[in-house]
Amino acid sequence: MSIVVWVDGSFVEPRERALSALDHGVTVGDGIFETCAVYGGQAFALTRHLRRLGRSAAGMGLPAPDEARIRDGVAQVLAAAGESAGRLRITVTGGFGPMGSGRDDGEETIVIAAGPASPGPTSRAVRSPWVRNERSAVAGLKTTSYAENVVALADAVARGGDEAILANTVGDLCEGTGANVLVEVGGELVTPPLSSGCLAGITRELLLEWAAEDGLPVREATLPFSVLDRLVPGPDGGASSGLGLALAGSVRNIQPVVSLDGVAVRAGELSLAARELFDRRRREHMDP
Numbered sequence: 001m002s003i004v005v006w007v008d009g010s011f012v013e014p015r016e017r018a019l020s021a022l023d024h025g026v027t028v029g030d031g032i033f034e035t036c037a038v039y040g041g042q043a044f045a046l047t048r049h050l051r052r053l054g055r056s057a058a059g060m061g062l063p064a065p066d067e068a069r070i071r072d073g074v075a076q077v078l079a080a081a082g083e084s085a086g087r088l089r090i091t092v093t094g095g096f097g098p099m100g101s102g103r104d105d106g107e108e109t110i111v112i113a114a115g116p117a118s119p120g121p122t123s124r125a126v127r128s129p130w131v132r133n134e135r136s137a138v139a140g141l142k143t144t145s146y147a148e149n150v151v152a153l154a155d156a157v158a159r160g161g162d163e164a165i166l167a168n169t170v171g172d173l174c175e176g177t178g179a180n181v182l183v184e185v186g187g188e189l190v191t192p193p194l195s196s197g198c199l200a201g202i203t204r205e206l207l208l209e210w211a212a213e214d215g216l217p218v219r220e221a222t223l224p225f226s227v228l229d230r231l232v233p234g235p236d237g238g239a240s241s242g243l244g245l246a247l248a249g250s251v252r253n254i255q256p257v258v259s260l261d262g263v264a265v266r267a268g269e270l271s272l273a274a275r276e277l278f279d280r281r282r283r284e285h286m287d288p
């Protein structure tokens, strides 16, 4: 399928120039966004994504996005995209603005786009040399200032991976460039707390809720980044048994990691069980 794009109420061609060159989202990354999976022409967990969009706007000091307008745009875009769309992106920026970081009272720009997606069932992760700043002014916000993620992901891809895993500034495990992480350790799947600086992922949040209901041991806890050393074989030849790593994110859902820094690692049993649980539960409700 091709990509369908809607900007402030009108459909535009994917490569058409449709924003002001001085849109503050373009000049300084002053914007927020959401990405949802799309199944059968409907956006998954749209209400939770719109709630987080509102939280990101508040955290950025941007006006609350016009939810009714966004829902209307989403319906139009998904209707035009048809059944084969796999992902939906909602971007809201500060609109036309000054050339520097200062803001004036520009009117928000809303861009909604739908396109294909073909997530793999597993992931090849690479440990990133860079860190997430858990004390950043925009920590935990889904802003369009994603340049750090672009660079970290490009580095991971250059090293044969499809996602980068980042520590935070104090050396704890944080997240990926577009995914939360879960480590299978001590018979539990453990995901870093939001205080690590990671995004409050919707997939992570749903997995925590569904796992609690289904009796799968998944919880939040701080882990040192060095926990990942135990995944790959050491000088004695064997990686610690019972350890595994998984990613959680919209579109990819839960992906057990099968290679770390180019070294094969086993997909953990709990990671596989979490993937199965998520796939089963997400089919029960489009907007849990």
Ligand SMILES: Cc1ncc(COP(=O)(O)O)c(C=O)c1O
Pocket (backbone or CB within 6 Å): 035, 175, 176, 177, 178, 179, 180, 198, 199, 200, 201, 202, 203, 204, 248, 249, 250, 251
């Ligand atoms: C930095 C970052 N962390 C985590 C996630 C996962 O969040 P979600 O499950 O809401 O897609 C994303 C999503 O793209 C992300 O960009």
